[in-house]
Amino acid sequence: MDKTQKIKTFLMFSGQAEEAMNFYTSLFNDSEITNIIHYRAGEAGEEGTVLQATFTLNGHEYMCIDSNVEHAFTFTPAIxxxxxxxxxxxxxxxxxxxxxxxxxxxxxxxxxxxxxxxxxxxxxxxxxxxxx
CATH class of the missing domain: 3.30.720.110 (Signal recognition particle alu RNA binding heterodimer, srp9/1)
Known part of the structure; x- marks a missing residue:
C-alpha cells in the first residue's frame, strides 16, 4: 500500500523558500528537504530560487515554491x-x-x-x- 501523504500544506514564498525550508528543518526532529528544483537561467523565475520543493517536518510532508509573480496577498495568521x-x-x-x-x-x-x-x-x- 502506498503511504504517500495525500493532502499536503503548500507554502508560496517570494524568494525565501529555500532559506525557510532550511530554517524549519533545523528546528524539528525527523525533518529534511526531500526534493528541490531551482529555476535555471532563462526560466520564468529568478535563477536559483525554488521552482518546486518538498520537505518534511517531524515526518509530515510540505510543498513550497518561490512565486515568480507578485501577488497582492501573503501568508495570514488565519491559517x-x-x-x-x-x-x-x-x-x-x-x-x-x-x-x-x-x-x-x-x-x-x-x-x-x-x-x-x-x-x-x-x-x-x-x-x-x-x-x-
Whole structure:
C-alpha cells in the first residue's frame, strides 16, 4: 500500500523558500528537504530560487515554491501550523527561534486551554501555534 501523504500544506514564498525550508528543518526532529528544483537561467523565475520543493517536518510532508509573480496577498495568521511540544525546553526553544525577527501574536504563557502556549508569526510570515 502506498503511504504517500495525500493532502499536503503548500507554502508560496517570494524568494525565501529555500532559506525557510532550511530554517524549519533545523528546528524539528525527523525533518529534511526531500526534493528541490531551482529555476535555471532563462526560466520564468529568478535563477536559483525554488521552482518546486518538498520537505518534511517531524515526518509530515510540505510543498513550497518561490512565486515568480507578485501577488497582492501573503501568508495570514488565519491559517497556522500547530505544534504539540513535549517538554518545556522544546516549547521555549522553538518559540524563541520562530519569533526571532517575526511577531508574537500571543505570548508564551499559561492559558485556560493550555498550561503553556504561544502563537508567533515567523520572519517568513508563517504563523505557528505552540502548545505543551
Amino acid at each position: 497556522s501550523l500547530f505544534v504539540t511540544c513535549e517538554t518545556e525546553e522544546e516549547i521555549n526553544k522553538t518559540f524563541e527561534k520562530l519569533s526571532q525577527d517575526g511577531a508574537i501574536l500571543m505570548p508564551l504563557n499559561e492559558y485556560p486551554f493550555s498550561k503553556r502556549y504561544g502563537w508567533v508569526q515567523d520572519r517568513f510570515g508563517i504563523s505557528w501555534q505552540l502548545s505543551l
